[in-house]
Amino acid sequence: MKPYIITYDLDNPGQRYKDVKQTIDNFGGSNIRIQKSVWLVRNDLSPDEMTSRLKESIDDNDSLFICELIKNYQGLATDETWKFINENIFPSQ
Template identity: 45%
Template sequence: MPKTYMISYNLKSRNRKYFDMLRSIQNLNGTNIHLQDSLWLVKTNETPDTMYQKFHKILNDCDSLFICELVPNYQGLASPADWEFIEKYTFR
């Protein structure tokens, strides 16, 4: 059963690979939304470990990455389209 994850990263290295990271996230099996600059919500059957292994190939030691399962206990400020996606795709 797919779960929803928050993926956040900070690419600090000189050899920033934003497009590689973007493609890697978009290529996960599931639905996703680019919610903020370096923050994605992804609903997928993949585990944090398998996602980490894919992303780790892109990142350098000075970069950072955080992957966390998201539960339906949230609040914030976002566009109507973002809220619609969150309500429709992340927790159903």
């Protein structure tokens, strides 16, 4: 399994945030939403596979970006978020 970041902008008219969340939850593996439209995920899918699945939940005028992550990060987040990241996105090998 590999870690990825998923970001998107859902513009009018659809803005189907619940559908996007459900699709990401169905990827398998682990995930956490760290901002309104930013998710960290760890699963066995490729960016192409995730994009294909998410296309069903977004409109043609929405944007989507998925990128594999490496363990070189920093930021400001809750202790709960950092715990999830360290245990599920970048677990010790």
